[in-house]
Amino acid sequence: MKIATWNVNSIRTRLDQVSDWLQSSGVDVLCLQETKVVDADFPRSRFEDLNYHLVISGQKAYNGVAIVSRQPLQSVSRGFAPVVGDAIADDLDDQKRVITGIIGGIRIVNLYVPNGSSIGSDKYQYKLRWLLVLRQYLQMLLDADEFKDVEKAPPKILVCGDFNIALEDIDIYKAKGRETHIMSSDAERQALRDILELGFADVFRKFTDEGGHFSWWDYRAGSFPRNHGWRIDHHYLTPALYERAVDCCIDVAPRKLTKPSDHAPVVVEV
């Protein structure tokens, strides 16, 4: 099964590119972020006409996530609250950044992690608070009954999306000054490491050791032709899935098109 994550920076603006790539890439599941549209206005028919299933959680202008899949998803939930409860979710579900469902025995979690704006800002504090709740959310998914039915089968969870965090210096075109830059500060990295310690691994690094591979390039200053990018879109897998993964790569082709998203899709095959 091929699963992709792609921040499309508005599904309506990118609809032709997304539907073209969906077909040409041959992925079975496509996790979208920054759809930037309320559910009532999501261009569902484009995907349904191509015989894909769709689950969405959007809002006006900002954020928004969706999962497009060949087979229907089971056990779908939106936001943190259905898993961690209203008290822990607090106000974090006001922004639509989390959607999950099960397909082919794999729980797929599609995330749009807050950007954080700049270090020390209110949005930065929100990002760190959001990541703390994400850790609780994933802990509860790991402990969920759905993985205890079949002879204690190990959990098969794939957590993907736009994390807005580059975990290693080789994930940034220029690491100098990264401590004071959003997406690479120590606190953000530690928050993500604390999550991965629950039992998730970066499957891209199963296949690629060197730097210079990025998933996001700023629209400005000719960043893409200079390959001044960041690797901030990730697939994190539990061991049972990580072991069986056969490929993970970033498809830069859509980033070369006219009026592209600033992110490229990342595909994993398990």
Added chain:
DNA sequence: ATGGCAGTTCCTAACTGA
């Protein structure tokens, strides 16, 4: 050091993004 580009709405200015 700064700004640069793109998408959206409270739409021709201000915001958010990363």
